[in-house]
Amino acid sequence: xxxxTQTPRYLIKTRGQQVTLSCSPIxxxxxxxxxxxxxxxxxxFLFEYFSETQRNKGNFPGRFSGRQFSNSRSxxxxxxxxxxxxxxYLCASSPLGExxxxxxxxGTRLTVL
Amino acid sequence: xxxxxxxxxxxxxxxxxxxxxxxxxxxxxxxxxxxxKQELGKRPQLIIDIRSNVGEKKDQxxxxxxxxxxxxFSLHITETQPEDSAVYFCAAKRGTYxxxxxxxxxxxxxx
Numbered sequence: 001x002x003x004x005t006q007t008p009r010y011l012i013k014t015r016g017q018q019v020t021l022s023c024s025p026i027x028x029x030x031x032x033x034x035x036x037x038x039x040x041x042x043x044x045f046l047f048e049y050f051s052e053t054q055r056n057k058g059n060f061p062g063r064f065s066g067r068q069f070s071n072s073r074s075x076x077x078x079x080x081x082x083x084x085x086x087x088x089y090l091c092a093s094s095p096l097g098e099x100x101x102x103x104x105x106x107g108t109r110l111t112v113l
Numbered sequence: 114x115x116x117x118x119x120x121x122x123x124x125x126x127x128x129x130x131x132x133x134x135x136x137x138x139x140x141x142x143x144x145x146x147x148x149x150k151q152e153l154g155k156r157p158q159l160i161i162d163i164r165s166n167v168g169e170k171k172d173q174x175x176x177x178x179x180x181x182x183x184x185x186f187s188l189h190i191t192e193t194q195p196e197d198s199a200v201y202f203c204a205a206k207r208g209t210y211x212x213x214x215x216x217x218x219x220x221x222x223x224x
Binding site for chain 2: 033035041042043045048050055056058059090101102103104105106107
């Protein structure tokens with residue numbers, strides 16, 4: 001099976017702009033989670049989608065949003081970008097809601113200037 | 114809120130020695146505990162996991178132990194090799210709730 005893919009891999013934006021990142025999970029996986037990774041903060045959970053519904057949410061402002069489509073592909077959107085949003089954004093997919101191993105994508109490196 | 118504390122933040126060992134990384138979780142209902150390895154510039158990859166009904170699990174040079182009473186689990190790597198150098202993350206999960214990750218341990222294996 002193909003692994004989790006994310007597009008784009010690199011992105012440069014300026015403050016105030018918005019950005020949309022995409023994640024394609026492993027075929028058959030219904031759960032997609034998003035994480036923000038920065039050098040000093042480790043892996044910070046953004047949200048999880050399962051069968052097109054947001055099931056879990058982290059402690060991020062409303063500028064961060066996401067959605068999942070019927071084919072399980074997911075997108076996350078960040079509006080009104082701030083310098084502090086510069087990070088590696090990782091998505092991860094799982095086959096089941098409770099016990100499935102979580103597989104990470106390669107990430108999207110977002111730089112906000 | 115729930116959290117996972119991970120120690121140490123950095124660890125240097127001589128090649129061939131053992132390395133131990135420890136995590137403590139706050140949610141007593143957590144029932145799944147994975148460990149991820151992230152090499153520089155790469156994605157995190159699962160290296161071993163344990164469920165709450167098991168006290169220990171081994172996979173070649175890697176083992177994980179779980180103490181539910183103390184809400185504590187540890188990663189043990191024996192006979193370390195230079196390719197073990199990476200950042201290791203522990204995590205805890207309860208049912209369909211979100212994963213809670215530790216802050217990571219940077220392991221350096223010195224040749």
